[in-house]
Amino acid sequence: MTVVALAGGIGAAKLCEGLYAELGKDLNIITNIGDDDVFFGLNVSSDLDIITYTLAGIVDQDRRWGLATETFSCMERLGIFYPESWFNLGDRDLATHIFRTDLLRQGKTLAEVTAIITQKLGLRCNILPVSNDPVHTKIHTSHGVLHFEEYFVKNKASVPLTKIEYRGASEAIPAPGVLEAIKNAERIIICPSNPILSIAPILAIPSIRQLITKFRQKVIAVTPIIQGAAVKGPTARNLRELGYDNSAFGVVDYYKPNLFSHFVIDQRDKDLLNHFTSNRFSPPITFSSFDTLMVDITKKIELARRILSLPL
Numbered sequence: 001m002t003v004v005a006l007a008g009g010i011g012a013a014k015l016c017e018g019l020y021a022e023l024g025k026d027l028n029i030i031t032n033i034g035d036d037d038v039f040f041g042l043n044v045s046s047d048l049d050i051i052t053y054t055l056a057g058i059v060d061q062d063r064r065w066g067l068a069t070e071t072f073s074c075m076e077r078l079g080i081f082y083p084e085s086w087f088n089l090g091d092r093d094l095a096t097h098i099f100r101t102d103l104l105r106q107g108k109t110l111a112e113v114t115a116i117i118t119q120k121l122g123l124r125c126n127i128l129p130v131s132n133d134p135v136h137t138k139i140h141t142s143h144g145v146l147h148f149e150e151y152f153v154k155n156k157a158s159v160p161l162t163k164i165e166y167r168g169a170s171e172a173i174p175a176p177g178v179l180e181a182i183k184n185a186e187r188i189i190i191c192p193s194n195p196i197l198s199i200a201p202i203l204a205i206p207s208i209r210q211l212i213t214k215f216r217q218k219v220i221a222v223t224p225i226i227q228g229a230a231v232k233g234p235t236a237r238n239l240r241e242l243g244y245d246n247s248a249f250g251v252v253d254y255y256k257p258n259l260f261s262h263f264v265i266d267q268r269d270k271d272l273l274n275h276f277t278s279n280r281f282s283p284p285i286t287f288s289s290f291d292t293l294m295v296d297i298t299k300k301i302e303l304a305r306r307i308l309s310l311p312l
């Protein structure tokens with residue numbers, strides 16, 4: 001079965017690990033680039049790296065970003081020259097950013113560089129940045145407009161947001177292969193990522209949103225909210241800040257029911273199903289409840305299998 005996964009970072013990486021175990025080369029992961037930024041002159045693509053490191057089995061299991069058994073000596077030295085620095089990159093992780101930056105400077109596209117990195121890490125699936133054009137997630141707050149990493153890392157996502165902008169998205173062209181992958185996929189899975197910060201920058205590219213909407217019959221979204229809370233990160237608060245309920249219900253409302261025909265909620269939220277079914281979405285959505293808390297590889301594979309065997 002050929003599958004497309006729309007992915008942010010940590011939540012998506014967990015499900016993609018399960019999907020990869022099931023699908024291998026038939027998995028195409030279209031990844032958010034709204035977090036991409038330049039630090040110390042190096043191009044850093046946070047979500048792409050979380051996904052590739054996780055699938056390659058080399059991610060740090062506690063932090064869930066960066067490489068396992070990492071050291072930060074280079075950061076210590078960089079502190080001499082950049083006293084204001086707040087973004088941490090591990091010594092071994094830096095190799096990826098140096099390599100990416102070098103190839104981009106030589107004129108390769110982000111998609112080409114990602115394909116090379118993926119192959120060098122021994123992965124068989126296709127990891128595609130959503131576009132080779134820049135998309136910048138800008139967070140409007142009472143403290144001004146922040147870059148994504150300024151909001152997420154420097155301010156620990158604690159500053160209330162008032163509006164989000166996906167700068168560049170309306171003009172961005174999907175990377176080669178992205179639209180084809182969406183058209184040809186038997187299933188499209190919207191991973192349990194932050195809908196506002198991780199998935200929306202992908203959907204903000206008009207041709208992608210149009211195509212996903214056109215193929216909504218084969219699109220399954222998975223909740224990133226369990227019992228009113230995020231497993232990690234500010235998703236629940238972000239939903240509230242933008243006026244949505246901090247529940248799986250709020251996630252559906254935020255995405256709009258024309259994007260997908262199936263929505264997976266967590267089994268701990270089973271009671272919500274009464275609410276969902278009595279709420280006639282237009283167009284209608286089929287709800288399923290599974291254990292979506294992916295605490296280990298067994299759970300990741302189990303959830304992937306359930307999603308892949310949902311009758312469409």
Ligand code: GDP
Nearest residue numbers: 008009010011012193194198224230231235294
């Ligand atoms: P980030 O960009 O690294 O913050 O990562 P994502 O946007 O991909 O993921 C953040 C979201 O993933 C949060 O809303 C979490 O609740 C969700 N998440 C993380 N782990 C799990 C899990 O095991 N199950 C579910 N259902 N959601 C998860």
